[in-house]
Amino acid sequence: MSNNHSQIIVIMVPFPAQGHLNQLLHLSRLISAFNIPVHYVGTTIHNRQARTRLQGWDPKSISNIHFHEFHPPCFASPPPKPNSPLSHLQPCFDSTKHLRTPFATLLNNFSSVAKRVVVIHDSLMSSVVQGVASIQNAEAYVFHSVSAFTVFLHLWEEMGRPFPINVDMLKDVPSLEGCFTEEFKKFISDEYKCINFSSGRIFNTCRFIESPFLDLAGRQEISKNMKQWALGPFNPVVQSRNKCQNRHKCLEWLDKQAPNSVIFVSFGTTTSLSEDQIHELAIGLDKSNQKFIWVLRDADKGDIFTDDQEPMFKRHVDMLPKGYEENIQEKGLIVRDWAPQLEILGHSSTAGFMSHCGWNSCMESITMGVPILAWPMHSDQPRNTVLLTKFLKIGIVVKNWGMRNELVSAETVEKAIQKLMNSEEGSEIRERAAKVGDDVRKSGNSCLELDSFVAHVSR
Template sequence: MASGDTDNQTKVVVVMVPFIAHGHLNQLLHLSNLVSSYNIPVHFICTTSTLHQARSRLQGLATSDPMIHFHQFETPPFTSPPPDPTNHFPSHLQSSFESTLHLRRPVFDFICSVSKTATRVVVIHDALMSYVVQDVKSISNAECYNFRPLSVFYTFWDLWEKAGRPFEVDMELFNKLPSQNGIVSAEFRLFAKLQHPHMNNDVGDLFDSSRVIEGEFLEYLEREEISGKKKIWAVGPVNPVHTSDVTVLDKNRHKCLQWLDKQPVNSVIYVSFGTTTTFTDDQIRELAIGLERSEQRFIWVVRAADRGDMVGLKDRLVTLPDGFEERVKGKGLIERGWAPQLEILDHSATGGFMSHCGWNSSMESISMGVPMATWPMHSDQPRNAVLITEVLKIGVVVKDWERRNELVTALAVEKAVITLLGSRQGYEMRKRAAKFGDDIKLSMIEGGASRLEMDSFISYIRR
């Protein structure tokens, strides 16, 4: 391992600068593992509270690798209101997002110190931390790479429209894309706008994606009319594709996995809406009734969204309909805490995933060969749902974005679950999803498409 390397003046050192939202943080932690496997030391910058959260959630990934060094920085105090179930976008996190702007100086000072003992410092930053790393361009032996945490599909269409539609594409598909209206709050749009000018400092872009699933859109994105001469690498999936690779801190298997062990193959739908979603009581009731009436097996992660100060998990106990848990006992499992999502998706009993379509969850599902029931909430999620249902054809719609302000009925939930788990259509989706999962696993081994992309990136930063 490189930790034993005494030639401190010839090292390439990587500094990861993640955004604090869990889905973003998760991706760069996984990428840290991939980079460190090439015998390159990684310095991972994080706020104190988010690092504590990551250590508790990520099943020991990265946090036990001696090649990965964690550095905690404090941010000024900020307000941390509870999540608003009536708001699709997690506006309650806005103050915590803005607190990251204060990291500009300490991050720069840290990278300066690292640059004194390395030939080259490679700064990989989340797109939403571009403002924070803007001063790195003044360090002669440091260079920045923009990690884009969203799908290539979403990114291409967004940039293509902003570039004035510079070349012809499949207009039939374009016309199926939901509008961008309402995907983020006005405050977040301003926060994102702060980042844009500083992305010009980057050598290239990294994506948590694979040419196996988004090859056509990567080729579009690589055209000079869209990306100029900027380099692009699709190094994903960054998450492990075999959960046996995951070091589990707890010697006992999680109760969700023990329960899955007792279920038939492809018989369970996993229901989880990420870390930023909180439903109204009415929506919780409709979802519960729909799951019950489907008469299919399920694991449902029932929890309020994260709060900005990372302590929100127990602040609002989600109330389920009277008698629901007793009625579904044996057929359904309610998980109110943190669930090991990767391992659940990789389990042979899991036959579907009802999801908000965040790109982190989507890539995990695709790489594990699991079809999806799509229920987008905000940001890139509505267009990710189109990729899953219309392009890859491995998903069924639970909620259409254009009807985002309507309650999803129990009937809609029931229909989606039965389609995914109990119909010929669902069987065909599962076959296609399994093929994508197999292809992705092959892409990660020596000579595979994603492995070649990662090799190319590592070769470039070692040039």
């Protein structure tokens, strides 16, 4: 197949949000290992963001991954709002429509020199890559940045529930009410209408984790004969333990802690907590008497490189109980800059992950065998919580989605941590998470599915 590979070009088109950028950059590494040139397409800002925050490997070390940077018109980047997730990023999302013309030019250039151009695009960038339909030697594959469970339920509901499914599967599954702003719901709907020219679906998951839901998503009523591949986990499955000079300070702190003793707390890049919630969380972490690393940051702006850290730092200090950081010095560490999440989860001292349950974070946590304290904030996160806690049984619910508008008390935080770390049920969850992680790592990066996909595009 090597001769065919030299005539194939893959173009990655990620959506400009961290959990999306990250996943397709990791997939670029996996596909490039087959000696296939991969071209990662985005704005200058977001390509830089993807490279800057990448963990586990260096894109500079791989000669056949190439970055193409476009310059759309400037967009507003208002400050994030604690009670209106994603609304501040909508101008950034809307600006992606300006990428359609430069992408079409790039696609035409590649199609004139390659046997086949394979476009792998985020489901939320479908309108940008519509030009694929008019190029004879180009084909598109839609990448879903969320779980197969979430994708199946969404499509099944949108199609009017075309076949019955096990009643137990629907039990505890929340509706999508409150998950998206009206603007983002329309954005998603418009993008999904453009998927009809795609030749297949790609998921960052594996059959060991989501086999029943992949089978359901593959049924003809849902797939309409569209092929699908579960190529995950995309992220590296083994973390280096090298004591290099540039390691983040939190990793040095973790080195000094006992194995399986630290709770990692982080709610992703699209959520800002309110002052009251930060206060309650701080007290709950303290009272749990468990070591912890807490990433206390505001949500990303559309351009993360314009963030002014100083006002944010002062604001968060003012929100914490008086003298809090001095009092928890022996117990915890607060991180206010970008934290190396994959390395933290892969560290032997990390015992649990209090998370918003974004799918990128879920896959990293599953891969590293770390159980999740589930605190969904928006989007696919409430349904991911059900997958983790009900079906995989590797997590504990901290905040029920039905109580999303209520404050999570310090007592609730304390009890959830204690349950995970100091109860028989928690011990079983931790053991199960470790086994799932071990099994996923032993299976590698879904080698058979990846081989199948590469064989298909190299036909």
